[in-house]
Amino acid sequence: MTTTTPVSPRALLWARRRQSLARSWAAYRSQRTGMIGLVLLGTIVILAVCAPILIDESALSVTQATGGRMAPPSAEYPLGTDEVGRSVLALTLWGARLSLIIGLTATLVAILIGTTVGVTSGHLGGWYGWIALRVSDWFMVLPSLVVAIALLAVLGRSMSTTILVIAMVSWSGTTRLVRAQTLTVQSRPYLERARALGAGHWHQMTKHILPNVLPLVLASATLLVPSAILMESSLAWLGLGDPSVVSWGSILNRASSNGAVSAHAWWYLLPPGLAILLVVLAFMMCGRALEAVFNPRLRGEQG
């Protein structure tokens, strides 16, 4: 802290937070892969957000399609057309929105559940902690795709069930991470001090444990998004996605059920698949860089 005139505790807190944020950012910036991932991710997000400006939504309509059936790339359709004559470029661009939204929302829900269960089970312990640990271990071991398919098969297909199901199969990793970190923080003297001063569970958890756990949560969230996107695409490819929306997985589902492979329609298969690959890769690069920033054990290892 620099020499300043007396400031309110709040201002001091914010100054400290800004400082540590700046430090983390500097540590992040020094990692080349992380920066490449960030730029890649930024580009994809901008393209997804701008999709309605770049290409009109009518390009997704089956009835207004103008191209030929599975026509190869041409000047008018730079990435060719699908089986009803829609531009694959338009589909891929619009598909980005859905894949990203589902991936991000599912991760958010998973992180919320995971952090809540992790902090409370680590902090409160006892029977509740034991049961929470057992249940999250159980979810961790189960094959996620099997559980997701089973749930979607009985719950029916819609965007919200997809999000919910993906969240349900991915919260347990975060819980375990957060719980371990909570147990570490728990034994630190400042928590003892807080308890001695009469801090309740809620105060301890939100003011002392949570801020210490959040950086790790952020890193693990960044690594959860790619697996959520992959999961969504697998489910959609199997035909379990929301039938009324276009995501990368559902484009590939249509491609394979309409014989794009036997028609040698590489232009139909490559763009959505490469898009998934790039997004997943970008998130993984960012996530690994963040992990190296927040997990001192990995520091020095530059991926």
Added chain:
Amino acid sequence: MTDSSSPVDGASIEAPSAGRPGGRVSSGFGRYLLKHVGGAAVSLLLVLFSSFFIFRLIAGDPIDQLTKERPVSPEQRAAMRAELGLDQPLWQQFIDYITGTLTMDLGESFQYRRPIFDLIVERLPATLLLSGTGMVLAVLLGFWIGTRSGWKQGSRYDKGHVATGLLLYSAPTFWLGMIVILVFARYMGLFPVNGMRSPSTPPDFWSQSVDIGYHLVLPVLTYTAVVYAGYLMIMRSSILDEIGSDYLTTARAKGLRDDEVRDKHAVPNALLPTVTLVFLALGSVVNGSIVTEAVFSWPGLGRLFVQSIFYPDRPVLQALFVLFSSSTILAVLCAEILYWFIDPRIRRS
């Protein structure tokens, strides 16, 4: 190794055995075994509960789905309900379900009109062949590259392999499969497009084996490509944990060659923590084989599972859900038991 945490852990389950006289095992193995077997048993029970919950309670009445094409009289409906045991009270259904599952009486498939047990027995070898071959290859490849990658951290070899691994890891399995089919089967015509055997192959053992091996190449290639990166990263970070250790300096000081230090000293120690991770990854093995079987129309359990989604063949879905889930739970139990024998540290704690 997973629960380093709570003192309450399993205490209530262990108590009787610890107090039982005549327990010869003084090393604590009995205690350890009982704790983990008990945990696995609870997990398995949870699987049964949840499958009943998902497929009987959330899913609603299967009669509607069974009869959607033809009109049925209320009497017929009642007869069908009685046949499936749906007229019983819920707790009776649950008990019937549990005893049925435990005695391998899994009911009858809606789509094949055959006992599910037979269907599973029929398709199990194909799944074991594909995922077994793929997993062994992925583990060997991942460990081989991971060891060398971690040993020479930051080298071009390391960077190149980590990048390749991450790239393949990021590819969706089903998409990679479609591309592999497009390139190697459609364009080059090197391998069959899908399935496990050609109808024209002579029935003798050798021709059949060669034919199956020929069909196996592309699915295994896809499967291994997606999965090996995970093992590579596990082994790499495990080697990195060992790399600064004193015993390696000692080994070098003895004048051992670099690759001897790596293979005889670093690798055995680095392998230890990876054992559990390999078993824990069985969930992803199941995930991978479901998708791979679906892409390549490989006649295994994963494909059966996917085919049953849209029929919808609920008894099959339910049986496979239980089978897949319990096999991962049992694999983790095996890993925990194995760990006792290979890691002496756990015996002391």
